[in-house]
Amino acid sequence: MDSNLYRYFYESLNSHDDVQKLSEKYNVCCGTLSSILNQKVVEDVKKSHYRFKRKEDKIVNEWRSGNSFLMLSQKYHYPATLISTLILENLGHSKKEIRLFYKNPKSIENNRIQNELLESLNADYFFSPRAHQLQEEKGKIGENIISFWLKKKSCDFTCEDEMRAEGCTGKTPDFLLRKSIKISGREVCWIESKALFGELKEHRNYEKKQFNEYADCFGEGLVIYWFGFETDILKEKSEGYQIADFEFFKKDVPEHVNKFLNYVIYW
Template identity: 30%
Template sequence: MAAGCLRPVPLRLLRRPSPSPNMILTKAQYDEIAQCLVSVPPTRQSLRKLKQTFPSQSQATLLSIFSQEYQKHIKRTHAKHHTSEAIETYYQRYLNGVGRNGSAPVLLELANEVDYAPSLMARIILERFLQEHEETPPSKSVINSMLRDPSQIPDGVLANQVYQCIVNDCCYGPLVDCIKHAIGHEHEVLLRDLLLEKNLSFLDEDQLRAKGYDKTPDFILQVPVAVEGHIIHWIESKASFGDECSHHAYLHDQFWSYWNRDDCNQAEIQNSKKLKKACL
């Protein structure tokens, strides 16, 4: 969670009392977890092993770090999986595999073997299949619709293969996107309730858009508050782990525009650059 001016507000300052103490992950602890993930495949079994290795960390924290580190890996290797040679190789291996046993998890095993996200491998094969069997190239909206609902795929074997990839992918795909959206909404509702509980006057995202703002934080405080010596003008809820890379991206994509518009103190924004850990 980030708050104006670009300084995260620890939820412990707003959260209702809970039976367990809040955990703050240090940079060293984060680096240790990230290093452990270098050679770990993105499977549920790996997540269980990760929890056993770091029992003091919550499942939600480990899953969020796991997902972010894996997404970084996928971005680094994305291009090599989308060359024409790679696509044709994957497609022929898929055809050979289902030709031998159509009920075996051919696509899922192929994705794991080449270290690529199952949902993204399913997209590659689905696009290649439709290019071969349809008169016109499939649109992105058609592909997305079929991935969300594999029963729309005109080939039953491929539909089953795609379904297996979607439900076994814990980092990518329409199922993961739906879960992330739900969690994000849940955190925004929680934050709203906490602000109301503290009798803080605010404008939410919908109210700000009605006033003509195009980029808005989740909440702007109508009366700024002081937190740990910093004046807080706005709060942005992020339901994912706030690593340093994420903070830089959020600064570029969102937070700088909030600061420019709301004319926050330059000293405070400079302090935020020194952030090296997430307050969860």
Template identity: 30%
Template sequence: MDSPLPEHRHYGTVEKLLRNSVSEGQDFLFDSVKFHEELLNLETKYGFPYDSLVSFLRNLHLHHVKKAAPRVKSTLKGILQRYCEGQSIVDLAWQVNYPPYLLSRFLVEEISRHGGNKKSLTATMKHPASFLKTKEDLKQQYEFSEEVGSNMEDCTRLAAEVLRAIDCDPMYGPSHDRQRHLIGVEYEVLLEYQLKELNIPFETEKELRHRGTSRTPDILLSYPLSVEVFTKHGTEWKVVYWIDSKALFGDVDTHRVSVLAQAESYIHRFGPGLVLYWFGHAPLDALDDAQGDISIIGWELPTRFMLPTGEILTRGKTND
């Protein structure tokens, strides 16, 4: 079996660096340019792929955001006061160690007349210059906040602040959401293409849901196959009934909290399966494999599958 990119020897070091960056709220988390430069430096120093670093960092940061949200909401009155006194949203985000875009959403929800329901709030955050053009778009008690801080000629200070927050935030915001969605779709399509190239029959998640199947993996194989994978015990052939595509880095927390329960529901319904982390994963001995029922691989789909007949399928050809 050809060896994929190895479990990185600097994984522990990189994880510690990223965790410290998140907990300390380092400057590059509030500046898109510095963010890019910092991760390029880490890639150069440790040989950790840039896209994997981005995914790994966002996974860790998302856990931080979920824990920090109640604290930020409980102090929102004070944050609002500082904003009304002229402090920028980006500076306030740095002070409370919370993403600029997400903090700006909290403030727009409170200050704007368009923050009353989720639909109008989402539209405002996507097009702040259009929805926050004049003081009339703000609640009356906050109109005075337009007299301080930065302004743009054709929209309010609040709109200008939101636009800057969106521009500075390296991980959250409408463009990042779209990008992650497109990347997820791209890798699902790639998985389907590679399986077809290997002449492996399957049903997609969309096809399964169309016929009323709930809790579906991305790929349900038409019959079980054995796949040659690296495990905690070395290289093994493992029987799989399904494959789930994850366009992210499989760190320990994300695997345990977000992926494992989902995969176990597939096991109960369909049998053992394969989780493919396209951007790599933590060392296998740190990842729960549901007592061997989940095969975990990274970076790419294996090219060798064993058919039920015992024949080995390699890139569309069968070999005894």
């Protein structure tokens, strides 16, 4: 995706309603737009964290005055789960207690907190335990498609979990091929699956912390950004790996890929 178009989508996406509208208008799959929206929300939270923390006492006092977790989330444009966590910590609950509350909100004796927490968790598609679970499921779907494709090609490989079980303690790619395969005229020894949109800034972090190390340890590799990537990445990426997206697998396993492209973290 051209970087200018990516920036347009990034600025235009503010809610899941925008995902559907832009998907229909520009014929871009919902999964790609949902991924961009999720990355935007996470980045906004990182940028605003310290400003938000300065308002902590004010927010807690507003909650004591009757404003719900969700009302405060909407007022301060901050994820409902994180608002809930801040207030619960100020009420004296430990991180362990709060994790238990999130796992089973109905165990909370205080009816107000129980009702407000249930409301918040149901409204937060980015930071709630359910959202994190679905993100993990999305990652597994991408890996399962690659595994299916490799088996279809009769490739012998080891996945990351198996490498860990065998005692590997260093950084490992999602798939290590026991025998390299040729892709675009180059021998590929490993594959890394990223169930997200490849944004340039985040790609640089992955390259530094993962891709370059994989290339040094295992040789040439292939990085899959399932929901597309900024084309500017191709202008500055290092040697040692290729980059592809869903199109690479679509001709071989179209039914799996098409379903994945419309995967949206929403319930």
